[in-house]
Amino acid sequence: QQQVKQSPQSLIVQKGGISIINCAYENTAFDYFPWYQQFPGKGPALLIAIRPDVSEKKEGRFTISFNKSAKQFSLHIMDSQPGDSATYFCAASMRGANNLFFGTGTRLTVIP
Amino acid sequence: NAGVTQTPKFQVLKTGQSMTLQCAQDMNHNSMYWYRQDPGMGLRLIYYSASEGTTDKGEVPNGYNVSRLNKREFSLRLESAAPSQTSVYFCASREPGTVNQPQHFGDGTRLSIL
Numbered sequence: 001q002q003q004v005k006q007s008p009q010s011l012i013v014q015k016g017g018i019s020i021i022n023c024a025y026e027n028t029a030f031d032y033f034p035w036y037q038q039f040p041g042k043g044p045a046l047l048i049a050i051r052p053d054v055s056e057k058k059e060g061r062f063t064i065s066f067n068k069s070a071k072q073f074s075l076h077i078m079d080s081q082p083g084d085s086a087t088y089f090c091a092a093s094m095r096g097a098n099n100l101f102f103g104t105g106t107r108l109t110v111i112p
Numbered sequence: 113n114a115g116v117t118q119t120p121k122f123q124v125l126k127t128g129q130s131m132t133l134q135c136a137q138d139m140n141h142n143s144m145y146w147y148r149q150d151p152g153m154g155l156r157l158i159y160y161s162a163s164e165g166t167t168d169k170g171e172v173p174n175g176y177n178v179s180r181l182n183k184r185e186f187s188l189r190l191e192s193a194a195p196s197q198t199s200v201y202f203c204a205s206r207e208p209g210t211v212n213q214p215q216h217f218g219d220g221t222r223l224s225i226l
Contacts (some may be wrong), residue, residue, distance in 0.1 A: 002154075006154070009152070012160050034214065041219065041220075042219050042220075043116070043183070043202050043204070043217030043218050043219050043220055044202070044217050045217065046214035048213070049214070052201060086141075089155065090156060098143055098160055098162050098168075099145070099157050099160055099170060099205075100157075100215060101152055102154040102155040102156075104152055104154040106154075
């Protein structure tokens with residue numbers, strides 16, 4: 001059973017557009033929600049993370065929006081660039097836990 | 113600063129063969145992890161080690177064994193490889209703290225089992 005559900009599976013956006021990736025979870029014990037970015041042939045790398053005590057976190061062109069009541073969170077990439085083309089994974093973990101539960105990934109392609 | 117180093121990068125095995133995937137980290141992290149990545153399934157945890165001397169099963173441990181050799185090294189062994197174990201394997205490490213710390217990943221081992 002997938003603990004974190006991610007959509008869409010793939011996404012094509014024009015350069016300068018907004019990319020939006022959505023994730024949903026059921027376990028209310030989750031209290032840490034990171035996003036990882038993975039380029040072909042490389043391992044995932046932490047992009048940005050949020051805790052449920054805030055509804056939004058922004059780092060440069062990347063923003064996480066968090067809706068605790070709906071148990072959903074999303075990644076917004078503003079002014080998307082071809083260099084943003086990668087696979088994005090949302091994830092969740094519980095306080096003090098050692099392991100992360102990953103979504104199934106979204107392959108983003110930004111076309112010039 | 114190499115971070116997390118995995119060897120080998122690629123491997124082809126025949127069904128029934130055994131092999132060990134190696135992982136080493138130079139960040140003095142306590143926790144280490146092994147994941148497998150399959151198309152459409154994201155990353156699934158195979159085993160993890162919260163600290164030297166301890167190991168625990170993750171979501172998909174069947175067919176695998178692990179050894180936490182020391183603080184730096186965490187190996188994954190396939191005793192009798194099966195085609196269903198064809199995957200990309202990632203090792204990661206993390207420093208636990210009062211606030212969740214990010215996991216740092218290696219670049220993976222691409223394993224094909226014929």
